[in-house]
Each structure stands twice: as structure tokens, then as C-alpha cells.
Amino acid sequence: MYNDHEELKDYDPKGEVYIVKHRRTSYKERLAVVQHCLKNKRSYKHTAEAYNVSYAQVHQWARKYDEHGEEGLLDRRGRAKKESQLSESEKLERENKRLRRENERLIMERDVLKKLQDVERRRDSQKSGRK
Secondary structure (H helix, E strand, C coil): CCCCCCCCCCCCCCHHHCCCCCCCCCHHHHHHHHHHHHHCCCCHHHHHHHHCCCHHHHHHHHHHHHHHHHHHHCCCCCCCCCHHHCCHHHHHHHHHHHHHHHHHHHHHHHHHHHHHHHHHHHHHHHHHHHC
16 A cells, blocks of 8 residues: 555554653553553553653563563662672672772872872971071
């Protein structure tokens, strides 16, 4: 039909569901959106229109729900994993980062002490030179 330049009657683009202004959603609202989407045969466009969220966001929530269940809809930005949730390599990586930060701090502390000694030595030599 498209190639014959005929009108597609079942096509309803609804451009407004693809570009929606940012708004915050709660965990319960995200869960309701995903459940509505799943009940309606994964109709992302109609779900996005019904809940006033973007098509991409509905798709992303549905994918996270499929992969991780309800826990996948939680907002974990800015939160580090608990020690018990880390794998052995992640624990080693975290310890490595901690040791690097401590090493950098000690190097800076050493440099400041060297500078202080240098300043004191110069001040003392200037005083002794004047007398």
C-alpha cells in the first residue's frame, strides 16, 4: 500500500508520545505503566499516550522489567552497591580505587610538607644572613 501511494488507514503516528517534556515518576507509577503496557500486548505508543510519558521511556521500563523484574524499576542512580552485593572482582576494584585515593592523598601531604620545610629553611637562612 505504501509503495502504491495509498493511504494507510491503520497508521496513527501520534508524534507527541515520542517527544514529551521530562517529568519525575515514582516507582509505583513506573510499575503501573509497565503493567498496562504488558496487558495491552506491549503497545508502547498507546501506553505512553495514556500515561503522558515518552515512548522510549515505556520501552526502557518494559525491558528493565523483563530483565530484572520489579526491582529493575527502582531508581538506583548515585547509590553504590552494598558490600554483600559485590562480586570478588568488584570488591578488588573498589579496594584498588580506595588505595589509589589514599596514595594520592599521601603524595600531596608529602609535597606540602616538603614545601613547608623549604619555606622554613629559606626564612631561617635569610634571618641568619641579616644578623
